[in-house]
Amino acid sequence: MELEILTFGQISDIIGKSTFKISYINNTQDLIENLTNEFPELKNTRYIVAVNKHIVHQNIQLNPGDVVALLPPFSGG
């Protein structure tokens, strides 16, 4: 029962890795709280959350095995 976490850009710098697994947490809000406790610098960083490649704007239920990505502001092109 795990979640896969992906990070990009400055979020990877803060967390120190770009992909890792954590024990299952059943919604995005609790997951973010959990990560923010571990990495307080996330509080000062802008990012959005994508679950299984879809951007979510509010708290949603997670299922074991979901891929949750923390995406800082895009800067491609």
Place this chain on the structure above:
Amino acid sequence: MSEKKVKKVFVDGPISAQFIADSISKHSTKKEIGAHSIFLGQIRNDVIDNKEVAAIEYTSYEEMANEKFYEIREEAFSLYSLTCMHIYHSLGLVKTGEISLFVFTSSVHRDDAIKACEYIVNRIKKEAPVWGKEIFDNNEYIWKKSEV
């Protein structure tokens, strides 16, 4: 005849002038085309805190980006009357003066090609999960902030 299949967008490193020239010449057999519109994004030597940008290193959430590029492509085809469309975006290191984005639209008359090209570039800048790390000549870096 429209090209709507999923196509590879990301290329490793810079997009060469030769690649762009070859892309253009491949369209000479499509004689219904009357207009091409091309956007080329080039790495600029921004100066930030007295340090000059030497290169940008691009990373992406590739799986998500490829879905987004596909969605942008489909929507551009539905909004504009295009004969074909190509999008190429660099990953990895691209130095100042080199090309990192190549958007190429073709249509019977110029209006559709020009408008679609701008539409696609704007959506890529806003919606594609791609990040640029601006690397200075002293090897320090900052994460690029997009102007959109």
